[in-house]
Amino acid sequence: MTKKKSSDFRYNTGETKVPWAAVGENYNAKDLKQVVRFLMQGEGDAYQAAMSAVDQSIDALGKIATPPGKLSLGSHVEACEREVNAYLGTDSALFVTNATAGFEIAYKYANLQVGDEVIVPAITFVATMAYPVSIGAKLVFADLDPLTLNMDPKDVEKKITSKTKMIVPVHLGGYPVDMDPIMELAKKHDLVVLEDAAHAFGTSYKGRKIGTIADFTAFSLHEVKNCTSFGEGGILTTNVDAFKGEMSRARFLGLDFSGKIKDWLYDITAIQGKYGPFVASNNASTTELQAIGLSCQLKRYDKILAERRGAAEYLNRRFAGNDAILSQPL
Structure with missing residues (x-):
């Protein structure tokens, strides 16, 4: 009998293993x-x-040496998600391709429809608004706090109508939005809050890490951010208890790999949103290499933030007394 090569990896999701390797060409x-x-x-x-x-x-x-076998959504991704949860104080961290993919999952959970209104700040990146625009929802721009350039909760309150579905605060430059009044408005009007925390991985608000406050929070791990995962990546967290069990399916086309799948037949399944089911029509899977990169940065992330804070404090000291420059308090 020929001994199976260690690189001859087979997925173990089916009830019966197939007689061929279920991965592509190995790297040499x-x-x-x-x-x-x-x-x-x-x-x-x-x-x-x-x-x-x-x-x-x-x-x-x-x-x-032998090849690793599984290159995507493997043990390193799972371990990295546990590390992110430990860092943020969450229990739902989902490692996705980018923050934009996280936004899409949250928007779909809210069951946005044509004509629904989403309140966003007057200054943000296009990714914040791409999905609502693509499905015909209406963007409503809230005015800004002149010091932080974040959305002003007082103006948000003025913009809420019977058609409002979501509020999307953006923590611009990593400076936290005043979240308490935002969450109070959401509770009063039964709205979904999605935090665009693309700039704010590790940011705290009144002693709480961003990611533990709103219904959903999406972080960016793009190459220009404080923390990155080999150039691209994102983290999505949720505080909606009923949705935590659906997170992994929402990442990968509604497929559930937590158990064995009979006869290798994959069905497109609906995921329960706030007002009804939705179809996860995107694949936001991440690779093992990305997870290793993020895990390495997490181990020294407090030092990374401390160095950046030190640079900001230095600039604030140098700009002090210059009336033409208004520095943010740290």
């Missing part, structure tokens, strides 16, 4: 060398000599 040593050269670029004799040593090490490892 040459591919990994290119990845190292991309992540650690340089030139000159010393760089080339160091890379030659790396090449030899990769070649040696290639003779004894």
Whole structure:
């Protein structure tokens, strides 16, 4: 009997395993060398000599190591989500392709329809508004606090009508919106609150981490953010208890991989939203490499934030006394 190669990985979701490997072509040593050269670029004799040593090490490892098998939504993604939960104080962190994918899940939960109104701040990135516009919902712009440039809760209250479905506060530049009055308005008018926290991973409001307050919160892990996962990524959290069990299905086309799927037949299933079912029509799956990248940054993220805060404090001191510049308090 021929011994099965360790790289011959098969998914274990079906009740009967299929007689072929269920993954694509494995990466080889040459591919990994290119990845190292991309992540650690340089030139000159010393760089080339160091890379030659790396090449030899990769070649040696290639003779004894085995491929990882699962590259997407594996154990590293699960572990990373647990680490994010521990950091934020949440229990629902979902690692998705980007914050925009997280927004879409939250908007679908709210069952936005043509003509429904969504209150957003007058200054934000287009991703905040893309999904409502795409399905024919109406954007209502709230005025801003002149110091923080975040939405003004007093103006939000003025903009609420019988057609309002959602309030979407944006923590611009990582500075928190005044969330208490926003949540009071949402409770009074039965509205869904989605926090656009693309800039605010790790931000706190009155001692509470952003992500623990609103119905939904979406964070960005894009390459320009304080914390990143190899260039792209996002985190979605929810405080809607009834939806926590649906989060993983909402990420991947409504499919549930928590148990075995009979005969490898995948059905498109509806997910229960606030006012009725919706179809998760997007695949926002993340890779194991992204999870490893995020996990590494999480381990030193407090230091990253401390360095950035130190830089901001320095600028505030230097700008003090200049009437032309209004600095945000830290």
